[in-house]
Amino acid sequence: MKNLKLFVLVIIALVGLSFAANAETMFLASDDFVGITFWLISMGMLAATAFFFMERSSVSVRWRSSITVAGLITGIAFINYMYMRGIWVQTGDTKTLYRYIDWLITIPLQMVEFYLILAAIRKVPSGIFWRLLIGSLVMVIGGYLGEAGYLPSRMLGFIIAMAGWIYLLYEIFSGEAGRAAAKSGNKAFVTAFSALRMIVTVGWSIYPLGYVFGYLMGSIDINSLNVIYNLVDFVNKIAFGLVIWSVAMSLTGTRSK
Amino acid sequence: MKNLKLFVLVIIALVGLSFAANAETMFLASDDFVGITFWLISMGMLAATAFFFMERSSVSVRWRSSITVAGLITGIAFINYMYMRGIWVQTGDTKTLYRYIDWLITIPLQMVEFYLILAAIRKVPSGIFWRLLIGSLVMVIGGYLGEAGYLPSRMLGFIIAMAGWIYLLYEIFSGEAGRAAAKSGNKAFVTAFSALRMIVTVGWSIYPLGYVFGYLMGSIDINSLNVIYNLVDFVNKIAFGLVIWSVAMSLTGTRSK
Amino acid sequence: MKNLKLFVLVIIALVGLSFAANAETMFLASDDFVGITFWLISMGMLAATAFFFMERSSVSVRWRSSITVAGLITGIAFINYMYMRGIWVQTGDTKTLYRYIDWLITIPLQMVEFYLILAAIRKVPSGIFWRLLIGSLVMVIGGYLGEAGYLPSRMLGFIIAMAGWIYLLYEIFSGEAGRAAAKSGNKAFVTAFSALRMIVTVGWSIYPLGYVFGYLMGSIDINSLNVIYNLVDFVNKIAFGLVIWSVAMSLTGTRSK
C-alpha cells in the first residue's frame, strides 16, 4: 500500500506524457485522436469492470459491497464512454451533457465508497453516508445546472459545485469520515484512505479547472478538454477502485489466513 | 435502517429538485430532456440490477430469492427504458403502453416481494402471496384497460385500478401481511417493512395522480408526465430493492456472525 | 405446494381475461396487439431465465440440473420470441414454423424434466428418460410435418402428434414415471408432480386445439392463434419451471436445514 501515492503520481505523469503527445496530434488528425482516447478509455473501463466483478469473490464478505460498487462505477463509465464515442464518430460533437449522466451516478457512488470502506472496518455513524451523498449531489447538479445554462450565470453553478466539493474535502479530511479513518488504527487502511483522498483532491481538481478554462474563460478548445477528461477519468475511476481492491485484498489476507 | 425514511425523503426531495430543473428545461430543449431522463434512469436501473445480482451471494440463502426478484424488477425496467428511449429518440412519441408492459411484470413482482421477505423471516400463510398477486394484477390490468380505451370509460379503469391499490394498501398495513410483519418482533425488519409500505403508498401515488391529471383532466403535458414517471420509477424500483438488500444484509449479519 | 393447482387456475383465468381483452383489441389495432404480447412474453421469459439461472445455486446439488434445464427452456423461448417479434414487426407475418424451432428443443427438455426430478429424489430406470424423449420427439416432429405440409394430409400429422402426446400422458400418469412418482412417498413432491402433469394435460391441450381450429377447420384467425399461443406458453414454460423450483427449494430446505 505504501506505493499508492507513487502509483497516483506515475499515472498523473503518464497522463501528462499522453497529453503532451496528444497536443501534437491535435494539429494532425484532431478529430481522430479524440475518438482514440474514447476507445482506449472504454477498453480500460471494461477491463476494470470485469476485474472488479470477478475479484470481489476473493475478498472477505464485508468488503464485497465496496468492490461491487467500484465495478459499477467503471461499468457505467464504460457504457457512457461507448456511447460518447459513438456520438463523437458520427457527429464530431462532444456533449459534455453525457458526462453529467455518467457523473450523476458515479460521483455519488464514489463518495459513498468512503462510507462503505469505513463500514467494512469499524462501526461508523450513518450520518457520514448521507452527508457524502448529499454533498456529491450538490456538486454534480450544481455544475450541471451551471454548464447547461439553467442558472442565471455560469459562475453561480461553479460556486455551488465548488462549495459541494470543498464540503466533501472537509468531510473526508477533517470531518467525521476523516476522523473515523484516523481512528481505525490500521496502517494499510489509513494509507489507502489517504490515496483515495488524494484522488478526490488532485484528480478531481481537473474538472473545475476544465470548467474555469473551458467555460468561464473559453481559453481551451473543446477537443483538448475531452482528451483531458478522458485521461483523468482513467485515473479517477480505475485507480480509485484499484486502491479499494488493494486494501480489501490486504485486509482479507490479514484476517482469513 | 433507521435512516430509511430519511432516505425516501431525500430521494423525493431530489426528484423534486430535478423536476424543478426539468420544468425550465422543457422550454429550452424539451424533446432532448425527456431523452436524457430515459438515459439516466436506464443507467441507474442497469447499475441496480448488477448490484442486486452480485450482492445476492452475500446474504443468507433464505433472503436470496428476494434479492433475485429485486434485480429482476430493475432488470426488466432497464430493458423497457432502453426500449422506450429508442422509441423516443426515433419518433418523439412516448407510448405509455410500453410502461404497462413493464408494470404488468414488475408491479406484481414488487407486491410478491412483501410475501418473500415475510417468508424469509417467519412462516406465513401462502394466502398472502395470492392476494398480493391478484390485487396487483387487478390494479395494473384495470389501469391498462382504462388508459388504452378498452373500457366504456377511462374513469371505470381508474376506479378498478384504485380499488386494487387500496386493497393492496389494506393488505400490507392492516391485513394478514401487515399483522405478520408486526408480529415478527424484529426491529430492523419492521422498519424496512414500513419503508417499503411508504414507497407503495407515497411513491406509487404518482401513477394515479398522473392518470388523473394526464388522462382524465388533460392538464399535464405528456412530456412532463414522462419525466415524472421516469424519476419516480427511480425511487420506486431502485430504493425499493435497496431497502430489501439493506435489511437482508443486516439480518444475515445478525445470524451468521 | 398445495396452492399450485390454484396457481394454474389463476393463470388460466388470467389468460382468459387477457384474451377477452385481446379479442376486442383485435378490431382496434390487431397487428399492434400481437406484437405487444410477443414483447410481454419475451420479457417474462427473460426474467424467468435469469431467475432460474441464479436460483439454481440455492437448491441442493441433486436438484440443480433440473433448474438449469428449466432456465434453458425459458431462455430458448426468450430468444425465439425476440426473433418472432422482430419478424412480426417487420412483416406482419407469424411463421408458426419458428414456434417449431422452439418446440423441437423445449418440449423434449420439458419431458426430460420429469425424469430429472424423479432422479433427484430416488433411483429411477433410465428407460423412463428414453421413452419421454422419444415420445416428445414423435409428437413435435409429427406436428411439424403435418403443419408444414410434408405429409400426405394434415390429419395424419395431427394423428401422429396426438399419439405421441397420449403416450406421454400415459407414461407420466400410469406408466413407469407415474408409478415412480407415486412411490416416492414425499407429499410435496407428489403435489408438484401432479401440478406438472396438469400443465402437460390442460396447458398443452391448447396446441392441438389450435391445430384443429386453426389448420384443420380454419375457424380461427392466425392473429388470435398467435395471442393464444403466446399467453399459453407463458404458463406452460414459466409456471412449469416455477413448480420445479418450488419443490426443489422445499426439499432442499427439508434436508439441509
Add this chain to the structure above:
Amino acid sequence: MKNLKLFVLVIIALVGLSFAANAETMFLASDDFVGITFWLISMGMLAATAFFFMERSSVSVRWRSSITVAGLITGIAFINYMYMRGIWVQTGDTKTLYRYIDWLITIPLQMVEFYLILAAIRKVPSGIFWRLLIGSLVMVIGGYLGEAGYLPSRMLGFIIAMAGWIYLLYEIFSGEAGRAAAKSGNKAFVTAFSALRMIVTVGWSIYPLGYVFGYLMGSIDINSLNVIYNLVDFVNKIAFGLVIWSVAMSLTGTRSK
C-alpha cells in the same frame, strides 16, 4: 452410462429422420430449409453451452476443465452457426470455409478432451496430449488446404486429412490413450470413453463422406451437404459434451457422496 450407445443410435436415427424430411423439403423451399437448420442448431449449441457452463460447478474440481472445454466447443460452434446463418440469409451462399474456422478450434479441443478426461481419472503421460493435438491439426489443416484448393489436388488434401483421422482413431483405440482408458478399471468411465470413440469414429465419418461425395465426386448438392453437416454437428458436439458431463457427474457422485 450404459444407454450411451443407445443415445448415439437414437440421435443418428433422428438425424436420418430429419434428413428424410429435409430431402423432401429441398424441392419445396430449399433455401429456407437450410436456414432453418442453421437456426435450430444455433439454439441447440447455445443451450448446450449454457448448460455446460452452469453445470461445471456441480462436478468435482478435477472434472471442471473438461466441462469448461465442452462448453467452449459448443460456444464457438454457436457463434459460427449464427454467423453462417447470417451469411446464408443474406447471400444464399454457404462458405464451407467458415466451417473450417470453427473446426480449426473445436476439433483440436475435442481431441484434447480425451486427454483431459483421462487426466481427471489417473496420471497420464503428456505425450498423449501432444499427439492428439498435432493429429487433429494435421487432419483439419489438411482438409482445409485441399478443400480451398491450395494443394496440387483435392485428393492430396483428402489423403492428409484421412491420415490424421486414422492416426487419431489408432491413438484412442489401440494407442497410449486407449490403453490408459482400458487400465482405468472404472466401468462407467470405460463406457463413456467408448461412447466418445464411437462419436469420433461414426459421427466424424460424415465429414470425409461429405468431402468424397460433395467435392471429389460432385454427386451431392451443397444444400444437402449443409443440412447434413448441421445435423451431424448437433450430435458430434452436443452429445460429445453430454457424455463427458454424464461421466463427470457420475464419478463426482461416487466420490463426494
Add this chain to the structure above:
Amino acid sequence: MKNLKLFVLVIIALVGLSFAANAETMFLASDDFVGITFWLISMGMLAATAFFFMERSSVSVRWRSSITVAGLITGIAFINYMYMRGIWVQTGDTKTLYRYIDWLITIPLQMVEFYLILAAIRKVPSGIFWRLLIGSLVMVIGGYLGEAGYLPSRMLGFIIAMAGWIYLLYEIFSGEAGRAAAKSGNKAFVTAFSALRMIVTVGWSIYPLGYVFGYLMGSIDINSLNVIYNLVDFVNKIAFGLVIWSVAMSLTGTRSK
C-alpha cells in the same frame, strides 16, 4: 510443465505452417484471407477469455488475480480483433493504430503478470511491479509515437521501444524479477517462468521485426504483416495465459490436495 517449451515450439511451427499456406493465399484472395485470420483469432481469444474466467475458480485464491488478468488480456484482444475485423471488412484498411489501443492495455498487463505470479509464490518487493509497468509503457508508447509519426524520425521511436524491451528482458532474466523466480525453489514454477520469458523474448521479437521490415525498410506488404501479427498474437496472448493457468493448477493441486 516440462512440455511448455515444446508447446511454444509447436505453436511457432504451426504459425509457420499457417503462414506458408497464407503466403500462397495472398495471391488468390488476399483481402479475404486477412479477414479470415481476424475471425479465427477473434474466436480463439473469446474461447481463451471464457476459459480463464471460468477456470479461475479452480485455482487457489492467491493465483486468481493472475488468471483474471490473463482473461482480461485475451478479452481486450478479442474486442479489438472484432473491431479490426469490422474495419477490415468495410474498408480493406488495417489501421496498425488499433493494435496500439490493444497493446497500450495488454502489454503492461502482461508484464504485470510476472509480478503477480511471483507474488503468488513468495513475498516480492513492489519495485518489480513499477519497473515492469514503466518499462512496458515506455516500449509501447515509444513504438506508437514512432509509428504514428509524432517523433522526428521513425528510427527514434524504434530505439525507444527497443530500449524498453531490452530493459524488460534484463529485468525478467537477470534483474530482481529473474532472481526472485530463481530463488523460488519450485521446479514447476521456474519452468513456467522460463516459458513466459521465452514468449516475451522470441514471440515478442516479431513486433520489432515487423516494424523494421514493414515501416523502416518497407519490404513487407501490410497484408502479410497483419496475418503475421494475428497469428503471433495467438501465441503471445493465449499461450502466455495457458502457461500461467497451468502452473497455477499444478501448484494449487500440490497444496490443497
